[in-house]
Amino acid sequence: MKNLQLSVVQLSEPAKTLRQEIRRFIYEEQEMGTFEPKCDSWLSGYSPNFSRKLGKRQWIGMTWPKRYGGQERSSIERYIVAEELLAAGAPVAAHWIADRQTGPLLLRYGTEHQRKFFLPKIVSGECYFAIGLSEPNAGSDLAAVSLKATKVDKGWILNGNKIWTSGAHFAHYMITLCRTSLKNPEDRHEGMSQLITDLSAPGVTIRPIHLMTGEHHFNEVIFEDVFVSEEMLIGEVGNGWKQGMAELAYERSGPERFLSTFPLLEELVNTLRLNGDNQLLSQVSPLVSNLWTLRNMSMGIAQMLEDNITPDLAAALVKDLGTQFEKQVAEMARLLVSFKSTDLSSRLEKLMSEAVLHAPGFTLRGGTTEILRGIVAKGVVRT
Numbered sequence: 538m539k540n541l542q543l544s545v546v547q548l549s550e551p552a553k554t555l556r557q558e559i560r561r562f563i564y565e566e567q568e569m570g571t572f573e574p575k576c577d578s579w580l581s582g583y584s585p586n587f588s589r590k591l592g593k594r595q596w597i598g599m600t601w602p603k604r605y606g607g608q609e610r611s612s613i614e615r616y617i618v619a620e621e622l623l624a625a626g627a628p629v630a631a632h633w634i635a636d637r638q639t640g641p642l643l644l645r646y647g648t649e650h651q652r653k654f655f656l657p658k659i660v661s662g663e664c665y666f667a668i669g670l671s672e673p674n675a676g677s678d679l680a681a682v683s684l685k686a687t688k689v690d691k692g693w694i695l696n697g698n699k700i701w702t703s704g705a706h707f708a709h710y711m712i713t714l715c716r717t718s719l720k721n722p723e724d725r726h727e728g729m730s731q732l733i734t735d736l737s738a739p740g741v742t743i744r745p746i747h748l749m750t751g752e753h754h755f756n757e758v759i760f761e762d763v764f765v766s767e768e769m770l771i772g773e774v775g776n777g778w779k780q781g782m783a784e785l786a787y788e789r790s791g792p793e794r795f796l797s798t799f800p801l802l803e804e805l806v807n808t809l810r811l812n813g814d815n816q817l818l819s820q821v822s823p824l825v826s827n828l829w830t831l832r833n834m835s836m837g838i839a840q841m842l843e844d845n846i847t848p849d850l851a852a853a854l855v856k857d858l859g860t861q862f863e864k865q866v867a868e869m870a871r872l873l874v875s876f877k878s879t880d881l882s883s884r885l886e887k888l889m890s891e892a893v894l895h896a897p898g899f900t901l902r903g904g905t906t907e908i909l910r911g912i913v914a915k916g917v918v919r920t
Contacts, residue, residue, distance in 0.1 A: 563621060579629050634668060684713065717730040741761075
């Protein structure tokens with residue numbers, strides 16, 4: 538088995554101080570009634586005003602170079618801010634994808650023009666991105682991507698569809714994985730590139746895909762003869778697969794992969810304690826221990842990012858375990874709320890409903906469980 542080592546992270550004093558600062562900010566915002574805690578807030582909690590407040594406090598793009606508006610703080614410090622916001626169920630969906638993966642992608646593969654144009658806007662909490670990966674006829678097989686980019690004078694013409702695109706209806710731009718050359722039967726990963734597409738451009742149509750709750754987070758995005766300037770090519774033509782896989786490492790490794798239902802877990806534990814239901818509380822305790830393990834693993838990945846190590850295998854593992862955990866929290870709450878429904882708070886029931894109805898998407902977004910386990914299996918080295 539390939540040796541997988543994740544560091545046990547010890548927080549520095551500046552990191553501990555930062556945690557108190559973000560907690561104080563969250564408390565003040567809740568006291569002012571700015572937001573009500575939600576499950577899955579990094580997907581469903583859309584608030585441009587809240588994102589701008591975080592931008593003013595320099596809590597977006599924290600690790601990025603100062604010349605682009607960042608603060609050059611550590612990956613661990615960024616992790617602390619993300620962890621506290623998710624634990625509070627704060628509305629961070631607007632800027633989340635841009636902060637989590639668009640910025641690091643541009644820093645690694647983008648041009649200087651792209652960095653200067655986009656990164657300061659992201660840092661201020663005013664520019665939002667979506668991810669254009671999945672397609673209607675490709676399923677979880679990204680190598681089957683067929684959205685076509687035809688080279689023309691000074692740019693590209695896009696034709697095709699993307700689906701399950703989170704936040705496309707409020708995002709300004711999309712990082713679009715597309716075909717810039719025909720599929721190679723011997724290597725289907727060749728011939729793909731990444732383009733930054735303006736979602737307000739002529740020829741772009743965004744169709745909502747509603748959840749069972751009626752909420753609108755996912756979309757189908759249709760491109761019909763959409764022109765994209767050659768300045769919006771990320772990295773190299775034909776290198777889209779490698780770049781996209783690096784991007785997914787950022788997507789899969791963060792605390793949002795196991796904290797989507799934390800507000801529910803916290804409310805459930807607090808309610809059971811208040812009611813003195815120690816027997817039911819004992820059924821929840823294994824979830825808390827699992828959470829602590831996942832949190833330490835995820836922080837270890839943040840340390841890998843700090844050390845410039847690509848955590849593809851570790852990220853897939855944490856994403857798989859984390860989203861399974863999120864579903865377990867929702868299922869446990871459903872069982873216990875049904876059992877003690879007359880004594881439970883309306884807030885708990887609301888959070889439980891959110892979690893249960895969002896749960897089917899937990900193990901799909903960012904890579905299905907089957908795909909992730911395939912990645913982990915390929916990490917096995919026979920000796």
